[in-house]
Amino acid sequence: MTSPLFVGIDVSSKHNVVCCLTRDEVKRPLSRFTITNNRPGIQELKDRISKLVKKHGFEQVLFGLEHTGSYSTHTAIYLQQHLDFGVSDKLVYALNPSLIKEFKKANFLDAPKNDRVDAWYIAAKLRAGNLPHPYTWSEPQMALQRLTRARYHLMQDLTRESNFLLTNLYLKFSDYTIAGPFKQNTLGVTSMAVMEEFTSVEELVDISLDELITFLVHHGKNRFDDPEAVARSLKKAARSSYRLSDSMADSVNLAMASSIRVIRAIQQELKVLKKAIMDHLETIPQTLDTVPGIGPIFASGILAEVDIHQFQKQQQLAKFGGIAWNQSQSGDFTANRTRLIQSGNRYLKYYLFEAANSVRVHDPVFAQYYAKKREEPKEFANKRALALTARKLVRLIFYLLKNNQIYHPEGGMPQNHK
Incomplete structure (x- = not known):
């Protein structure tokens, strides 16, 4: 099988800088060009990549771009949804900028910072592998x-x-x-x-x-x-x-x-x-509002940020929502006091904490858990108890969304949602 084409795109408000790498060439780009970040520009990208596919016989194209808010949204949607490059396999990745930053730091200590170099690093990260779930587009979401x-x-x-x-x-x-x-x-x-x-x-x-x-x-x-x-x-x-x-x-x-x-x-x-x-919310099938305390607003805030198919384990969802703790350990020493990670989706984190604070009032299982954690002799007892309650809620949310099931309080058996 012909090696894939790796296309890194550094996005800005006006221009997109594109760098194309292959598996064979270690550093030298197969092609490098700049397009405007609008409809004519994305059409030019389609034409240029399609010519490379036809000329070199690529059967797979991987596109990568940093997730830079609204500036990258149109490009990601068009790549994933609307453009055909003449290949049987096309994947689009909207990468966290910190992922590219760490990749750059790990491989090149004194790398310069400019759009051309950044596009190369995005393509190189695609080639290195260990990638997140491909970008998916859901208009209702x-x-x-x-x-x-x-x-x-x-x-x-x-x-x-x-x-x-x-x-x-x-x-x-x-x-x-x-x-x-x-x-x-x-x-x-x-x-x-x-x-x-x-x-x-x-x-x-x-x-x-x-x-x-x-x-x-x-x-x-x-x-x-x-x-x-x-x-x-x-x-x-x-x-x-x-x-x-x-x-x-x-x-x-x-x-x-x-x-x-x-x-x-x-x-x-x-x-x-x-x-x-x-x-x-009425147009989106979901079961989160069957949990006491999670009304339409909190359910919507969670569903708007979560594509449950991207997560294989509930720990991944918790980390994505910023409800995971840093570790501090060296040799025989392990720190007793740790903080929540600073990364994660801030919108999801907000709605998870708000939902947890509501659920612990309305559901006896979560109320008992919150009270137990609050009584433990720890610093910041209330904040810690709420964070742990939110972490417990993540496990429930993952289970309900993955299995499309209705929540039954106090240990009741869940049922498939019709």
Whole structure:
């Protein structure tokens, strides 16, 4: 059989640098060229590779490119889905940039860094073997991924803006989140109304109890079991809080009003995304939402990042999601304290931890496991317990997706999903 053609592509926003290697030539490229990163460019790539295939009789072509976010997406999709190079076997690999970096470091200590060299190293890595699962394209999964990743970024924005709001809230009303009635739901509708309506703690102290009760009932839509107790708690927290000068209070109120508008806008966009995510999830067969605590949002966030066919073992899925621990061992010494690896898919890691935190509340098996790990005499007990619970959840997710089975809590037997 004729040796395969290895095509390394270094992708950028404007251009793709291409290097073609064979099994025979160790360093010298069979061909090297640069194309634009657009439709005419990808067509030129097709024509050039097709000519090489025809001229040298290659029966297999391996394409490799670094997974550089959106810049590599179109190229990978066209190579895998739309282009025919006249060979019976075509494989496309979207490689983690760190994989190429380590390959370069392992083989050449002082290698230069430029697009031509990088394309060569990508092709050389293809030739060296030990490659990940080939790239696959799933339109429903990619569409869902755009939505779940957008939600992830909005949640990061919401957390950052909320934290900034709380710093200003402490200046304005220092005991609000410590002794106030809304410390468990500081960003709730009624709590936000209090922040906006009362410009100083003095106003809360001076308002009559009946007026404050009426205000709370109105904005809380009569959902408080004991609005008078809420009002008294709020006034007590106001009396014990620090006071601000008028000029300082004006600046703090303006900053808080800006943060509140941003938070409300983000919350509205999250509602829109939630509806779209739920609609897309209905088009994807899955069983993750049979696990108590994994609703459509967490199920979508996991499914959008995972092609279960790429993983042969649950350990591989855990490492891909960043839920694996570094080892520190030398001779007879083994470190007792280790950290989670820094690599892995950050979106998947986020949704796995969020799902684990929800499942440990709703499922008795995971609740018991979390409580057991939290009680162990270790540092960072809560974070450690949640990470271990997420790792346990990965094993379940792998099993359910691999076997297309429904989860039955408390040791029930899983069944095939119809």
